[in-house]
Amino acid sequence: MTSQATFLxxxxxxxxxxxxxxxxxxxxSLLGGLWAIVQPAVATxxxxxxxxxxxxxxxxxxxxxVFSYAAMAPWTFFTTALTDMVESxxxxxxxxxxxxxxxxILPIAALLARSLDFGIASLLxxxxxxxxxxxxxxxxxxxxxxxxxxxxxLALGLGFIGAALNVFYRDVKHxxxxxxxxxxxxTPIIYxxxxxxxxxxxxxxxxxxxxxxxxxxxxxxxxxxxxxxxLVSLVSASAFLVIGYWFFKRVEFQFADVV
Amino acid sequence: MxxxxxxxxxxKRYRIGQWLxxxxxxxxxxxxxxxxxxxxxxxxxxxxxxxxxxxxVIGPNGAGxxxxxxxxxxxxxxxxxxxxxxxxxxALIELGAGFHPxxxxxxxxxxxxxxxxxxxxxxxxxxxxxxxxxxxxxxxxTPVKRYSSGMYARxxxxxAAHVDPDVLLVDEVLAVGDYAFQQKCYAHMDMxxxxxxxxxxxxxxxxxxxxxxxxxxxxMYRGKNIFQGRAGEAVIAYSDAVRQAAxxxxxxxxxxxxxxxxxxxxxxxxxxxxxxxxxxxxITVVQSGERVRVAVDICFHKDVQQPIFSFTIRTIDGRxxxxxxxxxxxxxxxxxxxxxxxxxDYDLDLPLLEGxxxxxxxxxxxxFSHYYDRLERAMxxxxxxxxxxxxxxxxxxxxxxxxxAR
Numbered sequence: 001m002t003s004q005a006t007f008l009x010x011x012x013x014x015x016x017x018x019x020x021x022x023x024x025x026x027x028x029s030l031l032g033g034l035w036a037i038v039q040p041a042v043a044t045x046x047x048x049x050x051x052x053x054x055x056x057x058x059x060x061x062x063x064x065x066v067f068s069y070a071a072m073a074p075w076t077f078f079t080t081a082l083t084d085m086v087e088s089x090x091x092x093x094x095x096x097x098x099x100x101x102x103x104x105i106l107p108i109a110a111l112l113a114r115s116l117d118f119g120i121a122s123l124l125x126x127x128x129x130x131x132x133x134x135x136x137x138x139x140x141x142x143x144x145x146x147x148x149x150x151x152x153x154l155a156l157g158l159g160f161i162g163a164a165l166n167v168f169y170r171d172v173k174h175x176x177x178x179x180x181x182x183x184x185x186x187t188p189i190i191y192x193x194x195x196x197x198x199x200x201x202x203x204x205x206x207x208x209x210x211x212x213x214x215x216x217x218x219x220x221x222x223x224x225x226x227x228x229x230x231l232v233s234l235v236s237a238s239a240f241l242v243i244g245y246w247f248f249k250r251v252e253f254q255f256a257d258v259v
Numbered sequence: 260m261x262x263x264x265x266x267x268x269x270x271k272r273y274r275i276g277q278w279l280x281x282x283x284x285x286x287x288x289x290x291x292x293x294x295x296x297x298x299x300x301x302x303x304x305x306x307x308x309x310x311x312x313x314x315x316v317i318g319p320n321g322a323g324x325x326x327x328x329x330x331x332x333x334x335x336x337x338x339x340x341x342x343x344x345x346x347x348x349x350a351l352i353e354l355g356a357g358f359h360p361x362x363x364x365x366x367x368x369x370x371x372x373x374x375x376x377x378x379x380x381x382x383x384x385x386x387x388x389x390x391x392x393x394x395x396x397x398x399x400x401t402p403v404k405r406y407s408s409g410m411y412a413r414x415x416x417x418x419a420a421h422v423d424p425d426v427l428l429v430d431e432v433l434a435v436g437d438y439a440f441q442q443k444c445y446a447h448m449d450m451x452x453x454x455x456x457x458x459x460x461x462x463x464x465x466x467x468x469x470x471x472x473x474x475x476x477x478x479m480y481r482g483k484n485i486f487q488g489r490a491g492e493a494v495i496a497y498s499d500a501v502r503q504a505a506x507x508x509x510x511x512x513x514x515x516x517x518x519x520x521x522x523x524x525x526x527x528x529x530x531x532x533x534x535x536x537x538x539x540x541x542i543t544v545v546q547s548g549e550r551v552r553v554a555v556d557i558c559f560h561k562d563v564q565q566p567i568f569s570f571t572i573r574t575i576d577g578r579x580x581x582x583x584x585x586x587x588x589x590x591x592x593x594x595x596x597x598x599x600x601x602x603x604d605y606d607l608d609l610p611l612l613e614g615x616x617x618x619x620x621x622x623x624x625x626x627f628s629h630y631y632d633r634l635e636r637a638m639x640x641x642x643x644x645x646x647x648x649x650x651x652x653x654x655x656x657x658x659x660x661x662x663x664a665r
Binding site: 009010012013015016017020023024027028094095096097098099100101253256257 | 273274329332333334335336350352353356357359361362366369370373374375376377378379402
């Protein structure tokens with residue numbers, strides 16, 4: 001059996017594991033799926049308060065609340081998924097050390113289970129856009145799946161590396177939390193990319209999330225296709241995905257012994 | 260026919276202690292691990308299993324039994340050697356390992372089934388059987404966290420057993436179920452072997468279960484395979500190994516997961532065990548129905564209060580024909596002081612049929628808490644005669660035939 005055939009035959013498990021993760025997350029919870037909205041919404045509200053009333057910031061005429069929520073929703077998806085993926089193997093060590101199945105199922109399921117949250121959070125974005133009368137250019141909208149795919153690839157690549165390393169060193173979990181905190185400010189989420197000093201911009205766009213977040217805004221708020229920065233994101237996301245998967249498979253055989 | 264399992268010169272070493280690998284080490288393929296900081300859990304073990312065969316793996320805790328299962332299940336990888344498994348396998352290393360406590364029984368059946376490699380439609384087909392076998396139909400919509408441990412185990416076994424595997428790996432998991440459910444499981448395993456040609460690897464501390472389920476046995480001791488052969492003989496080899504180890508190290512034999520502690524303290528030691536005929540001559544061949552005497556010499560190394568003496572006759576595949584203790588017979592035994600010796604004579608008839616039998620003797624603490632010494636195979640003897648009947652016991656059947664007028 002080739003590894004691909006094995007993985008394909010485990011597709012029902014991937015699906016079942018995603019469902020399990022989602023069901024378990026909202027069992028015995030009153031708000032259930034609404035929690036997917038609360039987190040990005042509260043963050044957006046706080047920043048809206050700060051950057052509308054305390055330190056007003058220029059967002060090219062887009063109401064700040066839509067401006068930041070359009071970035072906060074995918075960003076929350078990215079970071080919660082990354083966190084879940086990094087812990088996916090260690091949390092399920094009981095399973096990893098007792099039953100064989102392709103281990104990549106766990107981080108992949110962690111990512112895809114969060115995509116439901118992203119979908120729910122996007123509903124609020126849609127409502128905000130309608131409320132503020134944001135126009136949408138249909139031809140630009142065609143790029144949306146590509147942007148989402150690039151974001152998924154980036155999360156997956158980083159998640160593979162993080163999940164595998166976390167098996168060996170539990171520090172990774174804490175490092176990721178720290179990185180996410182810093183990364184928020186290194187990405188144009190609560191402020192526009194135009195606020196970045198011009199000398200810093202070439203480096204700033206090396207951050208793959210910069211291109212992804214800017215592309216979301218281009219497509220959803222600025223009625224235009226993504227700028228060339230999306231190519232930077234595409235290249236680095238692909239590289240992370242390939243390297244991440246390679247690394248994961250390379251150390252996979254040791255998981256059960258180390259975990 | 261190709262073997263369904265081939266376990267070829269497998270060695271598995273684990274690193275000991277707190278170990279943080281360097282990135283280079285993590286990426287290293289991991290072979291050729293040597294040195295002091297490794298523990299050899301499985302040391303050059305080989306076996307092969309044909310379809311429909313059942314192999315019992317026995318040994319004390321830490322002997323490498325579970326590691327063998329994990330290696331077979333592909334959970335962990337051998338340091339050295341190759342493993343080949345033909346066909347679909349299902350492993351019960353821990354019942355319900357994939358259960359999510361918050362999900363219901365129904366949800367967990369589908370989840371666990373997919374973990375074991377079934378397609379959704381296959382689970383659908385087997386669903387009623389699984390529920391029926393586990394006997395939990397009233398609790399399908401209850402989260403499994405509210406299940407009793409017995410229900411949990413029953414459901415776990417039921418799912419794994421209905422995968423219709425070509426190879427079924429069962430770890431010490433049935434201990435939690437009740438007696439009736441255990442019997443049902445054994446019967447199900449027999450059925451899988453007969454009808455589906457499933458090969459079974461069965462790890463257990465329960466020697467009777469190993470004899471019941473398996474035709475072959477493999478005894479592991481400290482990572483080494485010290486015996487491989489018929490299941491009944493393996494059980495005896497195991498008890499001998501444990502006794503030897505206890506004698507050499509004078510240490511406690513590892514406790515077997517909540518089961519009776521089989522510790523031999525050697526406060527009393529069994530010396531010679533001999534079988535005598537009526538004339539008082541030592542013999543090893545007995546005529547069926549002959550009255551014989553079993554003489555057991557015991558010497559006491561410490562003061563011992565009212566020990567219990569036991570005496571067992573088994574067939575060579577380990578089935579108990581007769582087992583008694585002085586306690587069951589409500590015989591008072593004296594106190595013994597260190598240095599004293601005693602002789603116990605058991606006078607008995609042997610109405611057995613032709614074959615080889617084994618005699619075992621034990622000296623047990625007065626509260627049955629541990630053994631002072633036990634010899635499961637103190638000696639073996641042959642029985643001859645028996646008027647050509649087959650079986651174990653000569654029931655001295657009188658046969659009368661007469662024509663009856665119509």
